[in-house]
Amino acid sequence: MDLKRLSVILATAFALSVPAMAQDDSSDDEGWATAPSAESASENDAPAYDGSTDSEFANDEEYASAYARYKAETTKKSEINRMRNEGFARAVMLGIRAQVGTNTFFGENSDGWKMGFQAGGGLMLKMNFMLKDLSLVPELTFNYRHYAYEKDMNIYTNTGSIDIFIFDIPIIFRYTFEDYNFYVGLGLNMGLKLNGTSEFKNGAATESQDNTISTSGMEVGGAFDLGYMLTRWVHVNIRVVQCFTSLSNKSLMREDIFLESSLNTFYTTVGVSFLF
Incomplete structure (x- = not known):
């Protein structure tokens, strides 16, 4: 077999192998994109923390501090609204x-x-x-x-x-x-x-x-x-x-x-x- 025929055969084989490789890569990407992360799954499955001592998160400092900040912010907003309404009632x-x-x-x-x-x-x-x-x-x-x-x-x-x-x-x-x-x-x-x-x-x-x-x-x-x-x-x-x-x-x-x-x-x- 001469060199000219060998080069044609190798080029044809390489061209046929590229689509197959691309299909395999795309399937791998789709698998990675659709697979849920362990962190998001754990967050969705986790029960809400209500601030009570009976909660399983009562001893978790991170959850407790986040809940305390949430309650303080909510109380502050309601207090501002109440004071605003009372101030208007006193003013007019x-x-x-x-x-x-x-x-x-x-x-x-x-x-x-x-x-x-x-x-x-x-x-x-x-x-x-x-x-x-x-x-x-x-x-x-x-x-x-x-x-x-x-x-x-x-x-x-x-x-x-x-x-x-x-x-x-x-x-x-x-x-x-x-x-x-x-x-x-x-x-x-x-x-x-x-x-x-x-x-x-x-x-x-x-x-x-x-x-x-x-x-x-x-x-x-x-x-x-x-x-x-x-x-x-x-x-x-x-x-x-x-x-x-x-x-x-x-x-x-x-x-x-x-x-x-x-x-x-x-x-x-x-x-x-x-x-x-």
Whole structure:
């Protein structure tokens, strides 16, 4: 046999042997890839450690320390959530307030206006403001007010009254003295009139006149609060409000004696607040 034929035979045999070797290698790789490791098998078969002394892992320091870290982390998260919820509850509180009180007018040519009365109720919101014991307390209160007028004119007596339904919107900054369970507040009060009627009787006339004392639709004033906390949820307070603007609407006033009057509302109320 010459060298040329021998070389062809050897090349053919080598070419046929390569696929067989590759198939054997791939089967070996698949066997290694699919075979489960002893470590993963032992982890899947291992029972969970519950931290009890009866557990088979109770004396295993590695398991015990890992379980302790897990419990500490879980407790810390729940504690943070609880403190966050309690902090929000302390920072923002919703409530209702009911009040009754007396009112009158102060201002230029306001003599003759006696003590009237008023009553109402509404919603309030108490929220912390910058400092620990400082709170911002806005309210929305629906009130009924009755103003009474009586003036002796020597020969006869003039009488009158004003009845209005009004939304009071006080915005008060309150400072709380926690050690003594009381607070003081100072702020602004805005009133938005919803409806109003009036009656006036000139003592020289035989009949009274309706709606001749015209009132404006808005008033603005300052408010002062002094309150006591019966509990964290129940407060009582006294509120004093003096308005800077006049309730008299001079452009529509039909009674001459009130044309030059400034009817600045002054009222004092006693209120009870329920927070939740």
